[in-house]
Amino acid sequence: MPEGHTLHRLALLHRERFVGAAVRVSSPQGRFAEGAALIDGRVLTGSEAHGKHLLHHYESGVTVHIHLGLYGKFYDSALPMAAPVGQVRMRMIGAGERGESGFGTDLRGPNACEILTPPEVEALTDRLGADPLRADADPEQPLRRIRRSRRPIGALLMDQAVIAGVGNVYRAEVLFRHGISPYRPGSGVSAEEWGAIWADLVELMPVGVATGLMHVVRPEHDHGEPSYAPDRPRTYVYRRAGAACRVCGATVVHAVLEGRNLFWCPNCQPG
Template sequence: MPEGHTIHRLAARHRELFAGRVVAVDSPQGRFAAGATLIDGRRLIDTEAYGKHLLHHFADELSLHIHLGLYGKFADGELPLPPPVGQLRMRMSGGGHWLELRGPTACEVLEPPAVAVLRARLGQDPLRDDADPLFAYGKVRSSTKPVFALLLDQSVVAGCGLIYANEVLFRAGLAPTTPGRFVTAAGWQEMWDDLRALMKEGVARGRIDTVHTAHTPEAMRRAPRVDRHGGEVYVYRRPGQPCLVCGTAVQRGSLAGRNLYWCPTCQPG
């Protein structure tokens, strides 16, 4: 599932292509036909990312809400429109460009009250300037859940996914099983600032890199990481390999139903 930085990149891309323009919208697959009719021929005012949710705001206070889930993906290009191929949920065109959406978990048109409900159930998004890390910490410090699970809880931190959760805990030197109530306010603020910086870099670069300069392939004279997720990381999907900092074998486990990776030396429990 795409992490929050990917959704923010998509929001920026779609804003660049369509904001301020009247767009045509249809659903070749048919599953979004009713929703497409509501926004077809309307002006797209702006786009917005909130955690892993993407919103296209149209004239007359209608919003297209998209959650890609595990299988959703976008494609775009210059007009003319290519012929629809396969299960194409939504297609948008205008301003010389087209956009295609396939396989999302959610693709729906919402009115303002429903958008408000969506926002209310989401936590704080580190990539948004209106995020309040202290509000998120209020949920963390009152919880006995492991901090790893809290980072992945979208009602606490919106947009943080598996890679960022594993990596930011390593960089903080914090055991993933640490109960939230044992995380100090100062420790949370440092972790939040680090997560925000890493995710901002992810938006800029289009990939997740979490290693410090001293641990890059060039600095360590090692081969670059080869993985479909790309990026240089400390522990994520590196079980059994030596920690880039101390050399201890990276461990793998399961927590909150998700894959957990950590270094037992750098993150003592």
């Protein structure tokens, strides 16, 4: 599932390409046909992300809420766009559809693509924790929940009601970078440790927005065994079960925590 930086990157791209002008919106698949009819030809006034949720705000006051889930993806195209291919939930076409300028995008396979009213948007964002990529985020909000909980910090970091936008990669890597076992209870994480984790996320995640890639390994450790995939930067522990830790040489281990794969170094992250 895409992590928060992917949604913020999309929000930025859509601000640049679509916001401030009327957009043509359709649903070739048909599942978003009623929603598309409400916004087709309307001015898109804003595009933002909160955690793993993308929000398109229209002049009429309604918002399109998109959650990509495991399989959702936007497929961008210069104009004119070709005929839709596959199950396109939503097609957006910006200014210049009759000329060589302008852009369009097809959304396929999202978990959610729906119209929300302002109260529904407020209810959605109220359910989400602080997002390290948002300027209005309050790191004290997740700290209060973490310090009251006996759940493992590795689980709390994945709970979108505690902190929004962190997924499996950032979870594994930020805990490694701070030497914290993913099984340590939230109540055992000090305010100072949480402050360092938050500051690290605030520094790391914008790099993902800018580059589209999660760069998490410090320069002095960015060598040796290649990444788990050819098109990904190196990681410390994520998807490296059985390999040698890049820092201490111990064997990286794997487990499943609350249904999600977990990776850590038992030597660098004791407890």
